[in-house]
Amino acid sequence: MATKNTQTPVGAPTKGRKALVYLSRYWQLYAMLAIPMVYFLIFKYLPMEYIVLAWKKYTFNTKLWDMEWVGWKHFIKAFNLNAADWGQESVIESLKAILRGDFWLAVRNTIMLNLLDLFIGFPVPIIFALVLNELKLKRFKKVVQTVAYMPHFLSWVIIYSLSLQIFATSDGFINQLIGWGVQLFTGNKFDGIRFLSDPKLWVCVYILVGIWQSFGWNSIIYLAAITGISPELYEAASVDGANRLQKMIHITLPGIRPTIVVLLIMAIGNIVGSGFDRPFAMRNNDVMDVANVISTFVYTRGILNSQFELSTAVGLFQSVIGVIFLLGSNWFSKKMGDRGIF
Amino acid sequence: MRKKALALLLVAACATQLVACSGGGTGDTGSTNQNKPDPGKTNQTEDANGGSELVDGKFKETKKITVEVYNRNNDGGTDPKTNMYAQYIKDGMLKDHNVEVEFVDVSRWEEVTELNNLLAAGTAPDICVTYDYATIKTYADRNGVQDLSKLVEENKDITPHLWDWLGETNIYWDKDPETGTLWAIEGKRATSNRIVTFIRQDWLDELKLKEPTTKKEFEETLIAFRDNADKLLGENADKMIPYSVSYDVGWRAATLIESFIDPDISQREFYVNGFDDRKLTENGTKEAVRLLNKWYNDDLLWKDFTLYGSGDTTEDDFMKSGYVGAFSHNWDYPFRNGADSINASLKRLVGEDAKFVAIDPFEDSKGGHTKYVTSTAGDRKIFFPKTNDEPLASLLYLDWISDPEHIQYLQLGDEGVTCEKLADGSYKSIAATGDAIINSQYNIDYTITCNGLNLGDAAKTAATMANSYAEIEPELVVRANEIANIDAVHEQNVNVGNVESENGMGTTLGEKRDICYDKAVAAPVADFDKTWDQYYKDYMSAGGKEIQKEREEKWVSTYGDVQELPKK
Known part of the structure; x- marks a missing residue:
């Protein structure tokens, strides 16, 4: 507000000139900006033209705009709207029938897995960064940090192979260990815990393995933020007699609060989005009820079955919900007095 | 100010891109549209003249x-x-x-x-x-x-x-x-040939068992394998897998499943229920899976079969290492790949007489061994x-x-x-x-x-086939080939034109079929019916039922209200 008031009376008559002067002075900066902008245009914005596929019948060797319009058919199919028998059943029965569709199951699973990831997984790197920050021995700290972020570089296929070695029912490490113990103490045969086949246990494994893979890497950004906190604050606190825990809670945490908020907003914005590798590599037929998420649904339905329109429709839906969540959490964070990301 | 300049730049870049793109686009299709009819036309004239461009079968x-x-x-x-x-x-x-x-x-x-x-x-x-x-x-x-x-x-x-x-x-x-x-x-x-069951001949010999010829005997043999794991595998006894199936149960237990189908089933019923080539929706399949479910819970199957997907070699490695007693697969599966074949690996890793031989243990309700082959x-x-x-x-x-x-x-x-x-x-x-x-x-x-x-020449082909698997005894191949052909029912060409509801459903329903098989086999015995019914229903409502309905209608409109295909 204040800037606007000072600018209007002085700047108004010479607005165009001023811009020119400004541009001629800083044009190099804009030229440099042009490169990433062109990248975004070509790879992020122009492909959006193909969103119209959601309302078209895809045919090979045809120009996009020449393809036949088919209306909302693909959305109706994707959202399983035909399953309902509105006239015959009650509204609740109809809704139930619709929600039994694979797409809604995928939406449910996506949100469920992402929320669990958020609740359980989000605080872990923060706590880790705080703890690591307290370590005095520099070399030890470095080693721990490096070891912790190593798994980030493993592909999910490898991680799944590792978890098979550890969690498999018949010859997984944990089950063999328990089986050995049971045999030793009771003499009974142990049947094995179905970590990867029982849907509930699978979700636990999925979340824990996810945290294991990413907490070290995610903590880097918090550690960087911690370095930015002025040491004077700590010194002042020490003078005032604050102990370590108090310093952590009253200086470090508030110091990295903006970082936490920004990352939280992005995580919430991503609540209906999901990576593809992790759920796809980790799933198996036993747990498909909880493991099929939107990205894998799009892959099996859209790419494998060559139903490109359906996957476009679902992708569009996903993006729209993602934007709503993003804007919502941004608005909320501004309301709460923090700065948002835009 | 800055925002405006940015917006301007964005719009300008966007516009040029769009123009360039759509220009290129129309240019492209224009040229293909112009080109397209030409080769078609020349081809047609070629065709009409019996290939005027061809001289002695060669293009000029x-x-x-x-x-x-x-x-x-x-x-x-x-x-x-x-x-x-x-x-x-x-x-x-x-x-x-x-x-x-x-x-x-x-x-x-x-x-x-x-x-x-x-x-x-x-x-x-x-x-x-x-x-x-x-x-x-x-x-x-x-x-x-x-x-x-x-x-x-x-x-x-x-x-x-x-x-x-x-x-x-x-x-x-x-x-x-x-x-x-x-x-x-x-x-x-x-x-x-399609699918045959194989068993470890040397294990049968070691336990002094005879070759199983019925489901009952087969089950008893598997139990004997399980109970004698210490004797057969020594320190690897806990790795014992009496009968191995993969996530693709419908393929890997096909002969067992087929033995539960009514041998007198009409071609019409077989076709109407036959969209799934793993026979999920044929009548009788449920009882076959019930038997597999019992075996699974009796520790006769591989506990982790659902965890490994298509193309994974874990199960093959178990077979090669000698942990597997029996399995069903493509009729020549243990013979494929020369020195790396299952049988050659067994010989190398386990012992000179370790090998899989073909057997035919799954009898149908009339005592035959019906196999639905291609x-x-x-x-x-x-x-x-x-x-x-x-x-x-x-x-x-x-x-x-x-x-x-x-x-x-x-x-x-x-x-x-x-x-x-x-x-x-x-x-x-x-x-x-x-x-x-x-x-x-x-x-x-x-x-x-x-x-x-x-x-x-048929005789020459047969003799060559028996000798065409490097490092495999020809008798084993001959035997597997024979068994694969016992009571074989060849697939018929039911061609009723386009069945609309089948289009684009292959992968989705294939996935649901696998889930139905896997969940039902691995369920606790008490939950078997519930589990099967739940996932079967899911398969049907995802398109299976619609396909059956349309197949039935198309059959009637093409062949009339008859049970068998017209004789040629």
Whole structure:
């Protein structure tokens, strides 16, 4: 507000000139900006033209705009709207029938897995960064940090192979260990815990393995933020007699609060989005009820079955919900007095 | 201010891009539209004149075509695009027809995905091959495939090998009875064998058991394997898997499932319930799975079979290491891949007499051993994408590759390098090295119109087949081949035209079928009915029921209200 008031009376008559002067002075900066902008245009914005596929019948060797319009058919199919028998059943029965569709199951699973990831997984790197920050021995700290972020570089296929070695029912490490113990103490045969086949246990494994893979890497950004906190604050606190825990809670945490908020907003914005590798590599037929998420649904339905329109429709839906969540959490964070990301 | 400049820049860049893009776009389609009719026209005139461009079967000007070939990425394999056999075909086609051939490799295990992408990009090979007809129908529905009906008919006289080998049956197998369109030509199976059960002969001997011939005996044998794990496997006793199935239960327990189907089932019922080639919806399947479920809970199956997906070799490694007592699979599965085959590995890793032999233990309700095997078709389907500008040259390729002489060379390779001639005129395979290594048994990836050994003469073929698995005793192959043919029921060609509800459902329903099988087999015994019913219902409501309904209607409208196909 204040800037606007000072600018209007002085700047108004010479607005165009001023811009020119400004541009001629800083044009190099804009030229440099042009490169990433062109990248975004070509790879992020122009492909959006193909969103119209959601309302078209895809045919090979045809120009996009020449393809036949088919209306909302693909959305109706994707959202399983035909399953309902509105006239015959009650509204609740109809809704139930619709929600039994694979797409809604995928939406449910996506949100469920992402929320669990958020609740359980989000605080872990923060706590880790705080703890690591307290370590005095520099070399030890470095080693721990490096070891912790190593798994980030493993592909999910490898991680799944590792978890098979550890969690498999018949010859997984944990089950063999328990089986050995049971045999030793009771003499009974142990049947094995179905970590990867029982849907509930699978979700636990999925979340824990996810945290294991990413907490070290995610903590880097918090550690960087911690370095930015002025040491004077700590010194002042020490003078005032604050102990370590108090310093952590009253200086470090508030110091990295903006970082936490920004990352939280992005995580919430991503609540209906999901990576593809992790759920796809980790799933198996036993747990498909909880493991099929939107990205894998799009892959099996859209790419494998060559139903490109359906996957476009679902992708569009996903993006729209993602934007709503993003804007919502941004608005909320501004309301709460923090700065948002835009 | 800054915002404005930015916005301006954005809009300007956007506009230029759009203009450039749409300009290029129209230019492209314009040129293809102009080009498109031309080759079609010249082809038509060619066809009408019996190929005026052809002199002695050779084009005056060199034509270029691209041909799909599977890439199996096998260990120590050769590059399918350029190896000795690819070169043989290239040289032959250039010499005989003046056609330059280029191979495009497509992963065997991701074929449909790759074809999707190639077709969408307009860069699909001129000759495409896939096992799944539903996929081709989807492509055709999306205007991606050429109608071959005219082409094959008009060039009958210059493609004698093709017609001799495939015949009307396979060429017109997929011809739409209503519209007359022909989207694909069916390659031919030289063998119709499908699935056989194998058991460890040496374990039977060690436990002094006789070969099981009924389900009851088979179960008792599995129990004996389980209970004698210490004796059979020593310190690896906990690795014992009496009977092994994979996530693909419908394939890997096929003979067991088929034995539960009513042997007198009508062709109509079999067809109506038969969209799923793993027979999930045939009557009787549920009881077969119930038996598997019992076995699973009695520790007779591999506990972790659901955790390993397609292409994973864990289960094969168990077989090779000797932990598996019995399994069902493709009729020659333990013999494939020479020194790396299951039986050769067993011999090396476990002991001289360790081996899998074929048995036939699953009796049906009438005491027979019904096996639903393929017809001569039902193998690879060959189609030409719309982007193929050389349909005639491509058709000549199919003719060339169906020439018995060429088939024989590709199947056997060079004498002294990949095979040696025996006294009776048949051939024995020898392990090849270097560029002569054959990636797929009998080079079936090249002989796209022929799957399975075919040397013209039946006796010679049989003798050669028995000797065609390097490091495997011929008797084992002969036996497996015999068992695979006991009470074999060949697939019939039910062609009722386009069944709309099937289009694009293959992968989705295939996935649901696997889940239904897997969940039901691995459920606690008490929950079996509940589990099966739940996932079966899911399969049906996801499209299975609709397909059955439409198949029933189409059957009646094509053949009338009868139970069997009309006799030919």
